[in-house]
Amino acid sequence: MLTALAIRDVVLIEALELEFGGGLGVLTGETGAGKSILLDALGLALGARADSGLVRNGAAQAVVTASFDTPHADGPIAALLTDNGFDVEPGEPLIIRRIVKADGGSRGFVNDQPASAGLLRDLAQYLVEVHGQHDDRGLLAPSGHRALLDAFGRCRAAGVADAHRAWRDAEQALTGARDQIDAAARDRDYLEHAVGELRQLSPEPGEEEMLADRRRTMQRAEKIADDMASLDTWLGGSDGGLAQLRQAARALERIADAHPALGEALAAIDRAINEGALAEDHIVAARQALLFDPRALEEDEARLFDLRAMARKHRVQPDDLAALTEEMAGRLATIEAGEEGLAALAAKVEETRAAYETAADALSVERHAAAERLDRAVAGELAPLKLDAARFRTVVAPLGEEQWGAGGKDRVEFEISTNPGAPFAPLTKIASGGELSRFILALKVALAEEGGAATMVFDEIDRGVGGAVASAIGERLARLAEHTQVLVVTHSPQVAARGLDHFFIAKSTDGTVTRTGVHALNEGERREEIARMLSGATITDEARAQAERLLEAA
Numbered sequence: 001m002l003t004a005l006a007i008r009d010v011v012l013i014e015a016l017e018l019e020f021g022g023g024l025g026v027l028t029g030e031t032g033a034g035k036s037i038l039l040d041a042l043g044l045a046l047g048a049r050a051d052s053g054l055v056r057n058g059a060a061q062a063v064v065t066a067s068f069d070t071p072h073a074d075g076p077i078a079a080l081l082t083d084n085g086f087d088v089e090p091g092e093p094l095i096i097r098r099i100v101k102a103d104g105g106s107r108g109f110v111n112d113q114p115a116s117a118g119l120l121r122d123l124a125q126y127l128v129e130v131h132g133q134h135d136d137r138g139l140l141a142p143s144g145h146r147a148l149l150d151a152f153g154r155c156r157a158a159g160v161a162d163a164h165r166a167w168r169d170a171e172q173a174l175t176g177a178r179d180q181i182d183a184a185a186r187d188r189d190y191l192e193h194a195v196g197e198l199r200q201l202s203p204e205p206g207e208e209e210m211l212a213d214r215r216r217t218m219q220r221a222e223k224i225a226d227d228m229a230s231l232d233t234w235l236g237g238s239d240g241g242l243a244q245l246r247q248a249a250r251a252l253e254r255i256a257d258a259h260p261a262l263g264e265a266l267a268a269i270d271r272a273i274n275e276g277a278l279a280e281d282h283i284v285a286a287r288q289a290l291l292f293d294p295r296a297l298e299e300d301e302a303r304l305f306d307l308r309a310m311a312r313k314h315r316v317q318p319d320d321l322a323a324l325t326e327e328m329a330g331r332l333a334t335i336e337a338g339e340e341g342l343a344a345l346a347a348k349v350e351e352t353r354a355a356y357e358t359a360a361d362a363l364s365v366e367r368h369a370a371a372e373r374l375d376r377a378v379a380g381e382l383a384p385l386k387l388d389a390a391r392f393r394t395v396v397a398p399l400g401e402e403q404w405g406a407g408g409k410d411r412v413e414f415e416i417s418t419n420p421g422a423p424f425a426p427l428t429k430i431a432s433g434g435e436l437s438r439f440i441l442a443l444k445v446a447l448a449e450e451g452g453a454a455t456m457v458f459d460e461i462d463r464g465v466g467g468a469v470a471s472a473i474g475e476r477l478a479r480l481a482e483h484t485q486v487l488v489v490t491h492s493p494q495v496a497a498r499g500l501d502h503f504f505i506a507k508s509t510d511g512t513v514t515r516t517g518v519h520a521l522n523e524g525e526r527r528e529e530i531a532r533m534l535s536g537a538t539i540t541d542e543a544r545a546q547a548e549r550l551l552e553a554a
Helices: 036-045 077-081 117-127 143-155 157-186 189-199 207-223 225-235 242-257 260-289 295-315 318-385 435-448 468-479 523-535 540-554
Strands: 002-010 013-021 024-028 061-068 094-101 106-110 112-115 128-132 391-398 411-419 455-458 485-489 503-509 513-519
Touching: 002 036, 013 036, 013 513, 013 540, 024 468, 036 061, 036 094, 036 128, 036 455, 036 485, 128 435, 143 318, 143 391, 143 411, 143 435, 157 318, 189 295, 189 318, 207 295, 207 318, 207 523, 225 242, 225 260, 242 260, 242 435, 295 318, 318 391, 318 411, 318 468, 435 455, 435 468, 468 485, 485 523, 503 523
Parallel strands: 024 485, 024 503, 128 455, 455 485
Antiparallel strands: 002 013, 002 061, 061 094, 094 106, 106 112, 391 411, 503 513
């Protein structure tokens, strides 16, 4: 619900702050006082096109701030804000602000966070409906009639949307599988050859690095073979270094007691013999480790070169060849098992289509029943609004199969015939603005309990009517306001008398500057304003008495 509207520097409005309550609020004033400026200002806050011509002459910018009751935490407004990255705090009001600069450009804010005009328009559909004689949205847009009928009849449209989604998903899966199989089939010969080569090679992850390391080791052993042989000569054998050391040790053993230095020499030679023996053991171990079969080196090199050549051929790393083998084999298997898989997917499409058609047909039955109830409800509202000769009907017609969608298989449109014998036509074809306004009101009253925006604004819906018709309009606006907040710009005293809040719009001038102001009327002022609406420029006692009677009757 709209709780407050603050306007600064919009056309003739210099500064204005209004507070609104629930129920029916009326705005009155003389023709040309600026009632449309209020609606233009509200439209700005709700994402309407930012026209720099709305900025008051001499001002740098126009600012409009609209405050609304806290959105329900689990409602569509909270969901929309959350989806767009806004925090929704329980208990906090929703404050929308729009700034329009005189030199062009605009900025929007939701709770002081920057917001696009598109987001403001998305919010507007849940916050405010504006209806007037030239309204080309809302009830006049056939695109929204189906949703309105579903809401009125509590039709189970959500299940149809789910069934349609399942059907389309199944179709996409089938189409995707066919495309994959077709693409794979074109490569069948290549895949068979490539998989055969890869499986014959049988590459393993990490094999290339292992072969390269082993090859380097064998190549190194081949190069140091001569050096290893020299070591045997120098250390081993009867003439090697260790044999000579042992001979020297035996000689020293015989004379070591002749002098202490000889004993130390013997100990040193013994240590040298031990270290030499240890070195000899290490050399033997190395020789064993470096032993290789030249044929093994050739085989490892051939294997390594084959792996690298295959990797270059398929433009992958050697370690990826094993995974490539499985991937290509899988594609080949898809071709071979393709028809069986397609048959299962095709059966799923038929199954989900049948489920959709069943749900959509049931929804159509519900819509036809709801259409009859809505037609009766609207018909009951037409006579009091002096539309006795008019007829209203809700057309529920089948769509072509290519137009079936999440909303079902039906086209829904509201049509009217304004005169006996005249053909039915869409609401937008009505010639008389007054008739159109009253049809909108009749529809809104019939649809009132089925929800919609929290605030409805009617702009001069009573233009061109008076007397009993104006009274009927006022009575229905009041009834509508029992379910939602209603604001109406009116010239009718019968409508004005029904309001719970009454705002008077007036234009004033000091000779150089013209301004528009809005004043909330108390009971006495309200009586005077309704009397003015009844009598014109000169308010008579009879007009005041009639105003009193209208207020008492309301």
